[in-house]
Amino acid sequence: MVRSTIIGVLLLVALLVPATFVEAGGWASVRFDDEPGDIVAGEPQTFTMTVRQHDREAIDIDELTIVATREGSTEMIEVIAEPTGTLGNYRVTITFPREGQWRLVAIPAPFPETVMIPLSVLPASAVVADLTGGFSLAIGAGACLDSVVSMQPIDLFDIGGSAWGAIPVALDSLLEHPHALVVVNAAGEQVGCGNLNDPVNAGRTVVPIDASDSFPGGIAMFDATDTSTAITWFSLPVESPRTIVQIDITTAEGGSFDPRLVTIHPGDLVVWTNNTFDVHTIVSDSFAVTGAAVLDRGESFAHLFTESGTFPYVCGPHTWMAGTITVESQT
Numbered sequence: 001m002v003r004s005t006i007i008g009v010l011l012l013v014a015l016l017v018p019a020t021f022v023e024a025g026g027w028a029s030v031r032f033d034d035e036p037g038d039i040v041a042g043e044p045q046t047f048t049m050t051v052r053q054h055d056r057e058a059i060d061i062d063e064l065t066i067v068a069t070r071e072g073s074t075e076m077i078e079v080i081a082e083p084t085g086t087l088g089n090y091r092v093t094i095t096f097p098r099e100g101q102w103r104l105v106a107i108p109a110p111f112p113e114t115v116m117i118p119l120s121v122l123p124a125s126a127v128v129a130d131l132t133g134g135f136s137l138a139i140g141a142g143a144c145l146d147s148v149v150s151m152q153p154i155d156l157f158d159i160g161g162s163a164w165g166a167i168p169v170a171l172d173s174l175l176e177h178p179h180a181l182v183v184v185n186a187a188g189e190q191v192g193c194g195n196l197n198d199p200v201n202a203g204r205t206v207v208p209i210d211a212s213d214s215f216p217g218g219i220a221m222f223d224a225t226d227t228s229t230a231i232t233w234f235s236l237p238v239e240s241p242r243t244i245v246q247i248d249i250t251t252a253e254g255g256s257f258d259p260r261l262v263t264i265h266p267g268d269l270v271v272w273t274n275n276t277f278d279v280h281t282i283v284s285d286s287f288a289v290t291g292a293a294v295l296d297r298g299e300s301f302a303h304l305f306t307e308s309g310t311f312p313y314v315c316g317p318h319t320w321m322a323g324t325i326t327v328e329s330q331t
């Protein structure tokens with residue numbers, strides 16, 4: 001008799017508790033607003049989703065965390081979603097580093113975690129598995145001659161003449177504390193290192209990595225985007241450049257190189273960047289964007305000048321776009 005009274009009181013309490021009192025053991029569903037489309041590894045993907053208490057009423061919660069785990073691995077991504085301003089609605093941007101089946105768990109605090117639909121991530125179209133001879137890049141905290149830890153690998157994509165990748169960390173925060181770009185060989189050994197301490201010029205910093213017995217050398221450009229850092233890698237079999245000269249491809253006069261005339265010295269690096277919505281190339285007798293490759297918006301091409309001389313060049317599709325690099329020996 002006593003027991004049934006207690007149960008009766010508990011039932012009464014349960015009925016009186018308002019629906020928002022979640023500590024009593026409520027639950028909430030988290031569902032994507034739209035069916036996720038094709039998801040490609042290495043490309044940031046934004047999703048919106050709605051939290052519903054008992055899968056019915058949309059509800060704002062304390063914090064929504066999404067945890068993605070790749071099946072058959074221990075690879076895990078954890079991202080906190082941001083409210084969109086609509087009741088119960090949240091937005092999250094995830095870059096899946098690898099193809100495969102990713103399990104998603106949402107933690108709509110203070111509600112318990114809930115399993116979302118798994119996502120199939122497609123392989124990146126043109127991953128450069130190695131730079132040259134099995135080398136790969138990683139970014140880590142620390143300085144080269146000291147020690148570099150917490151390394152994050154950088155997946156690179158072939159963009160013709162150079163390779164491109166991105167990491168979900170703002171350039172400003174990379175420069176706030178010492179960070180280094182590390183080259184790792186196929187055996188996992190560190191064979192090259194460059195500190196990210198160059199001055200930032202128009203949202204870009206350049207990190208050369210010297211050639212050595214175990215690595216042919218190269219140069220990385222770090223470009224700031226909103227919340228991430230884009231990395232363009234040029235394999236250049238040389239020592240560090242003395243000076244880096246940047247040439248912008250602009251829309252002025254129907255397309256032009258700015259500056260058009262550049263005078264440098266042997267050992268200087270020239271980097272062209274396409275800042276237009278057209279595609280352009282760079283063609284001369286002694287250097288060119290390789291193969292059929294073109295520079296899309298935001299892409300760069302670099303060439304290191306080692307010998308003196310006069311090097312006129314044009315843009316292939318727009319032959320009125322012309323420039324000249326003059327390399328003068330230093331006396």
Ligand SMILES: [Cu+2]
Pocket residue numbers: 255279280281315316317318321
């Ligand atoms: Cu052009």
